[in-house]
Amino acid sequence: MSRADLEKQPQAVAAMFDDVAAKYDLTNDVLSLGQTRMWRRAVAHALDVRPGERVLDLGAGTGTSSLPFAEAGAEVVPCDFSLGMLREGKKRHPELPLTAGDATRLPFADGVFDAATISFALRNVHDTGAALREMLRVVRPGGRLVICEFSHPTYRPLRTVYTEYLMRALPPVAKSVSSNPDAYVYLAESIRAWPDQKGLAGRLKDAGWAQVAWRNLTGGIVALHRGRKPEA
Numbered sequence: 001m002s003r004a005d006l007e008k009q010p011q012a013v014a015a016m017f018d019d020v021a022a023k024y025d026l027t028n029d030v031l032s033l034g035q036t037r038m039w040r041r042a043v044a045h046a047l048d049v050r051p052g053e054r055v056l057d058l059g060a061g062t063g064t065s066s067l068p069f070a071e072a073g074a075e076v077v078p079c080d081f082s083l084g085m086l087r088e089g090k091k092r093h094p095e096l097p098l099t100a101g102d103a104t105r106l107p108f109a110d111g112v113f114d115a116a117t118i119s120f121a122l123r124n125v126h127d128t129g130a131a132l133r134e135m136l137r138v139v140r141p142g143g144r145l146v147i148c149e150f151s152h153p154t155y156r157p158l159r160t161v162y163t164e165y166l167m168r169a170l171p172p173v174a175k176s177v178s179s180n181p182d183a184y185v186y187l188a189e190s191i192r193a194w195p196d197q198k199g200l201a202g203r204l205k206d207a208g209w210a211q212v213a214w215r216n217l218t219g220g221i222v223a224l225h226r227g228r229k230p231e232a
């Protein structure tokens with residue numbers, strides 16, 4: 001069983017997700033105590049897709065994060081570079097056009113999407129700036145971006161409890177549900193090393209996104225960042 005480290009080498013990250021694919025969605029629900037579903041609803045609300053819009057869901061894994069957009073009538077394209085996650089997704093959601101692609105070199109032409117979104121995946125991409133620039137390239141001028149990612153709780157007591165929960169409870173709990181519990185050691189490490197809300201907003205601006213803002217969910221355990229591609 002493989003696990004990535006904070007260097008986030010693409011082959012190590014893809015192999016790690018290949019290993020967890022079969023039980024990925026179940027483990028997510030257990031470890032987040034069911035919060036994942038609420039976070040996904042908030043992403044759908046923030047992206048506010050219209051029927052017929054073309055939406056890129058990057059780092060879509062098994063496609064579960066793409067479902068709310070398909071249900072809203074959008075033409076959602078789930079894209080991921082872990083073939084294991086994509087295979088699992090194809091079994092569960094054969095109707096979704098799951099597409100293999102690396103976030104830092106997307107296999108799409110310029111400006112073909114109305115919106116892009118990425119849930120719990122940007123943190124795993126070895127070059128964050130390249131992924132943010134690629135999403136900017138493939139959405140049309142005026143197109144939207146919503147990022148859903150673990151972040152930093154803003155209330156100090158919650159931050160302390162959360163850090164304890166993460167560092168101590170997550171790997172042992174993962175042992176009872178996941179096919180690759182070591183991957184959840186990486187999860188805890190990568191969340192701790194990830195920029196806070198303001199830091200990530202700065203990266204969006206550096207990549208060329210405009211109207212950048214964020215909203216905390218569950219006290220900042222998760223944050224939704226928004227941006228818009230400047231009109232030409």
Ligand SMILES: C[S@@+](CC[C@H](N)C(=O)[O-])C[C@H]1O[C@@H](n2cnc3c(N)ncnc32)[C@H](O)[C@@H]1O
Pocket residue numbers: 010013014017058059060061062063064065079080081082085101102103104118119120121122124125126
């Ligand atoms: C934690 S999963 C999230 C899956 C899904 N978005 C969800 O919310 O359940 C992270 C996904 O990001 C993908 N990923 C990481 N780096 C990537 C990259 N450079 N290009 C494409 N996908 C990547 C992984 O393969 C994995 O499936």
